[in-house]
Amino acid sequence: MSWQGKVLRVNLSAGTAEPEPLNLDWAGEFLGERGLATKYLWENMDPKADPMGPDNVLIFATGPLTGTMASTSGRYAVVTKGPLTGAIACSNSGGKFGAELKFAGYDLLIVEGRAASPVYLHIQDGDVRILPAEELWGQTVWYTEDWIKQRHQDPLTKVAGIGIAGERGVYYACVVNDLHRAAGRSGVGAVMGSKNLKAVAVRGSVGVTVKQPKKFLEVVRDTHKMLAESNGRKGLTKYGTNAMMDNMQNFGGLPTRNFREVQFEGYDKIDAKAMMKPNARGHTNLLTNKACFGCTIACGRIAHIDQEHFTIVNRKEYWHASGGLEYETAYAFGPVVGVSDIDALTFAGFLMNEHGMDPISFGVTLAAAMELFEDGVLTTEDTDGIPLTFGNAEALTVMAEKTGRQEGFGRILGLGSKRMCEKFGRPELFMGVKGQEFAGYDSRALQGMGLGYATSNRGACHLKHDMFTEDMEDQSGNGKAEPCKKSQDRVAFVDSTGLCLFTDGTWATEDYGRQLEAACGGDWPLERLLAIGERTWNLERSFNLKAGLTKADDTLPPRLLNDPAPSGTAKGKVCELDKMLPEYYAARGWNADGVPTPETLARLGLG
Amino acid sequence: MKSLLIDADKCTDCLQCEMACSFENEGVFNPARSRIKVFEFEHGRRAVPYTCTQCDEAWCLHACPVEAITINAATGAKEVNAEVCVGCKVCTIACPFGTVNYNEDTGKVVKCDLCGGDPQCAAVCPTGAITYVDANWTGYQRMRDSAVRADGGAS
Secondary structure (H helix, E strand, O other): OOOOOEEEEEEOOOOEEEEEEOOHHHHHHHOOHHHHHHHHHHHHOOOOOOOOOOOOOEEEEEOOOOOOOOOOOOOEEEEEEOOOOOOEEEEEEOOOHHHHHHHOOOOEEEEEOOOOOOEEEEEEOOEEEEEEOOOOOOOOHHHHHHHHHHHOOOOOOEEEEOOHHHHOOOOOEOEEEOOOEEEOOOOHHHHHHHOOEEEEEEEOOOOEOOOOHHHHHHHHHHHHHHHHHOHHHHHHHHHOHHHHHHHHHHHOOOOEOOOOEOOOOOHHHOOHHHHHOOOOOOOOOEEEEEOOOOOOOOOEEEEOOOOOOOOOOOOHHHOOOEEOOOHHHHHHHOHHHOOOOHHHHHHHHHHHHHHOEOHHHHHHHHHHHHHHHHOOOOOOOOOOOOOOOOOOHHHHHHHHHHHHHOOOOHHHHOOOHHHHHHHOOOHHHOOEEOOEEOOOOOOOOOHHHHHHHHHOOOOOOOOOOOOHHHHHHOOOOOOOHHHHHHHHHHHHHHHHHOOOHHHEOOEOHHHHHHHHHHHHOOOOOHHHHHHHHHHHHHHHHHHHHHHOOOHHHOOOOHHHHHOOOOOOOOOOOOOOHHHHHHHHHHHHOEOOOOOEOHHHHHHOOOO | OEEEEEOHHHOOOOOHHHHHHHHHHHOOEOHHHOOOEEEEEOOOOEEEEEOOOOOOOOHHHHHOOOOOEEEOOOOOOEEEOOOOOOOOOHHHHHOOOOOOEEEOOOOEEEOOOHHHHOOHHHHHOOOOOEEEEEHHHOOHHHHHHHHHHHOOOOO
């Protein structure tokens, strides 16, 4: 009930695809999606394995509430060892693919080995086929989805796939589903490419049932109503996540020009309001909002580019509508590279979806390249004749496409910021943690965010904890460790339900419990929910330690630790990580080296 | 009598309607078994819910050779009596809108029956894209909006 009780295990080396029963004991301890996939990854591979080798395991995971009437039930996670970080990768996505995988009868899809030649996986309920994909290799994500739907004469098929970036091992290639939703971070798309797996196409007609249908509908009616009435939800529906742009600008936490600054003069040309305002030619960027499967928030943006804009004036194929700017995309193509041309940002966003790349990592890598260029380390001879100056919109869009197609300097940008900065002898210009680039929040203004970045198991990430309220109320590093730990655990639990993090805040942790109780049966008291999160966090940490990461990887770039914020409410402040980190290890029940103590592991049933 | 009213401008493509429909009729969350479908156009620019409009002179009803499709006097819905239906699919051919479909699991056809007068798609729709309104006044809201414009725009 609610879980399908079935895992699909595909071994691409052997060419086999077999269903097996879901381990329900593990489901009780790790719930689903992020948590359960972490457990399966832990049990199925050696964390020391080469992330791009056949021994890495790639898991697509749904949660027990995925594919139900619980709001935001469209989510799935891709869990694997990430090539960008060498750590556990856990990237989740919305759209319709995740629910469809569940409707086909599977909680998890586990992909092992490596196909001898390009393939795609076609799943129609119990009928699973590994099919040749030679014709698709070298093609875009969008082309691939279209081709598969036509080949199978089935427009209802849902597709998750990779572009050229994933095929060629761009370190931050993502898995894109439903044209513009993505399991975006840590290079999960490159892992898929390393397995010669171009796409997973799925069509499900089994459906999902719940333990107590009448009670579930009652609970869901109530949780829907909570969202309907929530001001936070209303803001997301109307403005999308890009409403954050103004907040960060005013607060002085908006990373600008590779984190040299924390406020951006052009912010109001690319913020949520700018997306809704007609330009001089009467063109309005935003067309409408759009929901992922089952979502009653609908924060997604559907936008189009002004046809007169230099990027597409001669390229009719981009005159259609597609996924528009989210805050992280707007930050990564805007302030951090100094560009304020909304059409250029939107076009770069289209290119990320079309070619399957993480906009955050691409933007922050380009920002570091721009700093290298301005410092004279790179010249136009290196950069295909394009001046990589901060603010150059053409550099943004041309390099986005070159990286997506792996041409020219795009091959260097495809390394990610850390490897690129090391290559050019300036490692300190990498803005990220564990090889993964920062999201759009500066750790000098948001101290708890800094601690969260430093300790996130998948490298720098804004989605593994939520410290905004604490950070905005108190700009010091005092007392941030305990709330950060608690928030990380709560988020790990929410991720494991199969629902979206954007319900968190409107719903208390207990509200997820109510939905689980009616859907899955059994008792789901608060302590059990939080223990699922903490258990997941510690198992992710254990994976990373076994993979070879250490305390030394829980750090931030010198710029954030030593150079004071030049303006904003945190002017003069640096990130107080040295104070927060020991407190955090203690709050976690880890030793001074950041290793979970035997007592902690035993308490969580991980001993 | 009431009628489903669909305003595609308000649809976000969340598919709560498809889940509610399949759950009400089949006891399972399963869009593949929904009698209402949402169609997505141009990378999600438009999402359009569509289902049976309950024709007065229903092609499906007239085409059925075994009289398995009858009119619910209270709701006006054309309902399939599964015990009578022989799965010949003539109604699926007769319907000009494609809203009657065959279910291979049961060997019968399925179509919207307005949930006996409380359509769950409308009940669950979070944006008011699907409503259940007076069948004689499905244009009421649009007429009112026009009146507002005629009056100079103040609602």
